[in-house]
Amino acid sequence: MVSIKDVATHAGTSFKTVSRVVNNDPAVREETRVRVQQSIEALNYRPNSAARMMRNQKSGVIGFISDEVVTQPYAGDILLGAQQVASEHDKILMVVNIEHNRRRRQQSLDMLLERRVEALVLASYFHREVEVPPELSSVPSVLVNCFDSQASLAAFVPDDEQAGFDATQLLVDQGHKRIALISLDPAIVAAQLRLAGYRRALLQAGLPFDAALVVQGEEELGMTPGNCNAETAVANLMALESRPTAIVCGKDEIAMQVYFLLLRYGIRVGHEMALTSFDNQRLIAPNLSPGLTTMALPHLEMGRAALRYLFSAEADNSTRLIPFSVIARESHLLKA
Amino acid sequence: MVSIKDVATHAGTSFKTVSRVVNNDPAVREETRVRVQQSIEALNYRPNSAARMMRNQKSGVIGFISDEVVTQPYAGDILLGAQQVASEHDKILMVVNIEHNRRRRQQSLDMLLERRVEALVLASYFHREVEVPPELSSVPSVLVNCFDSQASLAAFVPDDEQAGFDATQLLVDQGHKRIALISLDPAIVAAQLRLAGYRRALLQAGLPFDAALVVQGEEELGMTPGNCNAETAVANLMALESRPTAIVCGKDEIAMQVYFLLLRYGIRVGHEMALTSFDNQRLIAPNLSPGLTTMALPHLEMGRAALRYLFSAEADNSTRLIPFSVIARESHLLKA
DNA sequence: CTGAAAGCGCTTACAG
DNA sequence: CTGAAAGCGCTTACAG
Numbered sequence: 143m144v145s146i147k148d149v150a151t152h153a154g155t156s157f158k159t160v161s162r163v164v165n166n167d168p169a170v171r172e173e174t175r176v177r178v179q180q181s182i183e184a185l186n187y188r189p190n191s192a193a194r195m196m197r198n199q200k201s202g203v204i205g206f207i208s209d210e211v212v213t214q215p216y217a218g219d220i221l222l223g224a225q226q227v228a229s230e231h232d233k234i235l236m237v238v239n240i241e242h243n244r245r246r247r248q249q250s251l252d253m254l255l256e257r258r259v260e261a262l263v264l265a266s267y268f269h270r271e272v273e274v275p276p277e278l279s280s281v282p283s284v285l286v287n288c289f290d291s292q293a294s295l296a297a298f299v300p301d302d303e304q305a306g307f308d309a310t311q312l313l314v315d316q317g318h319k320r321i322a323l324i325s326l327d328p329a330i331v332a333a334q335l336r337l338a339g340y341r342r343a344l345l346q347a348g349l350p351f352d353a354a355l356v357v358q359g360e361e362e363l364g365m366t367p368g369n370c371n372a373e374t375a376v377a378n379l380m381a382l383e384s385r386p387t388a389i390v391c392g393k394d395e396i397a398m399q400v401y402f403l404l405l406r407y408g409i410r411v412g413h414e415m416a417l418t419s420f421d422n423q424r425l426i427a428p429n430l431s432p433g434l435t436t437m438a439l440p441h442l443e444m445g446r447a448a449l450r451y452l453f454s455a456e457a458d459n460s461t462r463l464i465p466f467s468v469i470a471r472e473s474h475l476l477k478a
Numbered sequence: 479m480v481s482i483k484d485v486a487t488h489a490g491t492s493f494k495t496v497s498r499v500v501n502n503d504p505a506v507r508e509e510t511r512v513r514v515q516q517s518i519e520a521l522n523y524r525p526n527s528a529a530r531m532m533r534n535q536k537s538g539v540i541g542f543i544s545d546e547v548v549t550q551p552y553a554g555d556i557l558l559g560a561q562q563v564a565s566e567h568d569k570i571l572m573v574v575n576i577e578h579n580r581r582r583r584q585q586s587l588d589m590l591l592e593r594r595v596e597a598l599v600l601a602s603y604f605h606r607e608v609e610v611p612p613e614l615s616s617v618p619s620v621l622v623n624c625f626d627s628q629a630s631l632a633a634f635v636p637d638d639e640q641a642g643f644d645a646t647q648l649l650v651d652q653g654h655k656r657i658a659l660i661s662l663d664p665a666i667v668a669a670q671l672r673l674a675g676y677r678r679a680l681l682q683a684g685l686p687f688d689a690a691l692v693v694q695g696e697e698e699l700g701m702t703p704g705n706c707n708a709e710t711a712v713a714n715l716m717a718l719e720s721r722p723t724a725i726v727c728g729k730d731e732i733a734m735q736v737y738f739l740l741l742r743y744g745i746r747v748g749h750e751m752a753l754t755s756f757d758n759q760r761l762i763a764p765n766l767s768p769g770l771t772t773m774a775l776p777h778l779e780m781g782r783a784a785l786r787y788l789f790s791a792e793a794d795n796s797t798r799l800i801p802f803s804v805i806a807r808e809s810h811l812l813k814a
Numbered sequence: 815c816t817g818a819a820a821g822c823g824c825t826t827a828c829a830g
Numbered sequence: 831c832t833g834a835a836a837g838c839g840c841t842t843a844c845a846g
Contacts, residue, residue: 215551
């Protein structure tokens, strides 16, 4: 590998002068600078970042531990947002993907720390509680889409309660009185919070809470959000004496199934049934007909906010709620 | 930051002995080893990888330039596969995401080269041709889900022609004689190849090729696969005097739209129309009813194969076709 | 404007 | 089994 000394020899100068040129030090004669620059190109010289790191005692690297965010649809936007802000601050991200595997997480953490990352981001592909390994406290760290039971670290999570409220309010605004909720696995944080938002919206609208209108559309799968099966949920709602006229679906995959399931009862979304949902899966929501009105997860914004926090040097360990945005298509409206 | 010397002082030994313990050199007395180990833990010492890199003249890092593979649904599996094989060889991946932006790609490349990556992977989120920057040739490099017009680099791409054949053959096997194809934007490599596979299957089955049965379900959007709009495509097929009894859909999003569009004509997938498709988007295919039979993109396997190639030290620059797998659900079958 | 010295934290031979 | 020397490629003061 060609080093600064090789360039110096080629340019007929001391290696210190080469260093000056590389670092844009103004104290170099123009003629010398040009000569050195030519040698750099001729030899295809590239500074060795390891040597720089060692002298500067800093790496310029931020570690990003991804718990499946890069392999789950659209959660990768967390990484995208983080990368945007990091690059504004001339830092680069070192990404390692772990699959909720403790041993792999520990290995990745050790590796990142040996590389002297200046900060750490731990991001999960769904909103959940995590156990924070103690090493995280050795550098500034932040959690994204997850939180620590001890609240020992700042966390950036989606505001699922507000989203639950908004998804319900959209239907309230259309005059619906019987609004059902097909809920996620109650073991999941988002399920609890979205349900709470649903109840708050009903309460505020003066509508009664009817437990029969809340059904579960996802099998219990421990802490992992799994495939849904809305068949029983829909059957239960259709068996009611007084059927709902609108449904808040726990996620877009459930909503998608509901479109098909309702057809068995001769009910069409957008005609006899209004629907809202969560996540804004771009693969699903715009391709349904009518288009699905859904609450978009703020992946990109969580990633950005988390990195902005790291650079702000704040020391406020609280959990920040990042709002969803309403993506209004047609499914919350009824056509004559 | 605590260094090897601090540990040596604490343990009352020379720093060289500490280095031996850290590197599991057997030539250390057990008693000394234990004492050093305790000091390492007491001081929370971690070897500085930059210093190691400088001495060893190698980084242990493989650069992974992701053209949106980490932000597009399931393409992240390329990264997952790459990471699996890399970690088997004790290498770690340094991932940078670019969004098909030349300047960003160049910056990322410079950064990775300054970090002395030992190899480079350039991966695209959809099968396409790319211009390979000349710097890629300075270290062993490989392309994933994309290829170079000059064929100057080994490339691992999905076998779209074979997938087109298989998707069609599934319907031929069910006795269909009039099989339509709703094609992708013809500017996309996959569209051409899948069409070729479709034609080969018809030919082999002795079925005539009818140009009226091939319609386009995606608007032209340059080189980027965009949202599809299958409405016109389906309308054209339904207007035919002799309608198809089966359709090969260019991708799962198109198939999803087709389920809904056919209902307007009183036609149900799985009853009056058989369907196959491509991609196996796990968000879509299992949630349709009937479940969508589709050809799964070999993302994980492409990532694995590419890294295996890098470690094999082969010098064969050819393009390798990685097979899709058939994910048979119910949509290719007709129920009475 | 240019250069010689020292040192960042390690490891690789070489002695003892 | 343990240690002193040299050097990886750079940058930071300090001279001139």
